[in-house]
């Protein structure tokens with residue numbers, strides 16, 4: 269491993285046939301630098317966990333904690349070269365910082381003091397504001413009144429709640445990017461501007477949709493509106509708002525302010541994009557809750573070969589047939605028959621929800637993934653369904669046969685099916701005519717009388 273890293277650091281740049289050797293190692297922010305950081309920091313988590321196991325920690329009541337419990341009190345979250353250490357005791361945290369520093373210095377790395385913060389999640393700590401930013405999110409606790417408070421597992425009221433929001437720095441950066449594009453597209457047609465902005469907005473709001481974001485999304489949409497208004501003002505400096513509003517903003521689906529050219533092109537709104545995904549993914553019995561992010565299990569890696577886990581998360585996997593991966597995602601990795609999650613070593617089988625022999629189709633709607641043993645049980649239950657279906661089919665066949673027979677026996681005009689029985693028309697004609705008021709209405713009066721006084725009656 270060491271040799272490989274060394275080779276990467278010393279790798280030069282090849283341009284055509286010439287090779288330019290590099291002397292400065294990997295540039296910061298380069299493709300490989302997060303990977304190197306990842307390799308370097310890999311042991312930190314283990315090191316800190318081992319350290320906390322060796323410390324004597326006590327519960328508030330005074331009893332000593334078990335080792336495994338001690339390990340749980342310290343939280344370490346790491347992404348590339350960025351990491352957060354969480355503990356409720358400030359002294360332990362300070363100690364952990366020192367240990368991290370010495371551990372890093374062994375590798376020739378150092379903790380930058382201007383980038384390191386020690387803060388509290390709910391209250392001010394010295395001059396530091398509560399909460400911290402990590403990976404573009406702001407993580408902070410807020411005080412709540414008793415009506416909004418959550419409860420602990422013991423039933424005690426927690427007077428605070430955790431909100432994870434897009435960090436201020438990131439959403440301002442995003443807004444500035446959009447503002448710049450609008451500025452640059454001053455003279456471009458509306459369609460071009462919409463095409464440029466849509467993927468940016470969609471991507472950004474999809475990244476943050478799992479957080480407490482709706483307030484910030486609305487805010488950005490509001491700011492974008494004012495930018496777009498300026499854009500429109502610039503295009504038509506001498507025209508009134510009465511001209512510009514209907515030209516660039518259309519009413520679509522109850523929203524009077526959709527930036528659109530009146531055809532299919534319209535600007536996505538952050539809030540709307542979020543609301544729609546929320547609506548799509550809302551589950552029964554869970555009000556006002558959209559898609560929630562499921563954490564990747566801590567020991568998982570995309571290269572661990574667990575095709576079932578990854579395809580039920582992502583809906584695709586290179587080592588898994590697409591149809592099965594899709595079904596796994598829809599079923600959230602669970603077998604609908606027994607309700608248990610599929611494991612990597614389980615044998616799965618595709619089942620027709622309504623059996624083919626009972627008239628079920630072969631489309632995705634009618635397919636599901638079951639354990640092999642669950643599939644066997646289901647097939648047993650299906651036999652009844654199939655028998656019923658075959659019976660019904662048989663009856664229908666006989667019915668059709670008898671109609672055919674009647675048709676051969678009498679000519680079509682003389683009899684009709686009424687309430688499942690063949691009735692000769694000559695005996696029930698009056699009621700038959702009055703059953704079709706539509707026909708009577710459109711026919712002329714002359715015809716009407718002629719029909720009433722028909723010889724058939």
Ligand SMILES: [Zn+2]
Pocket residue numbers: 603604605606607608638639642
């Ligand atoms: Zn099952």
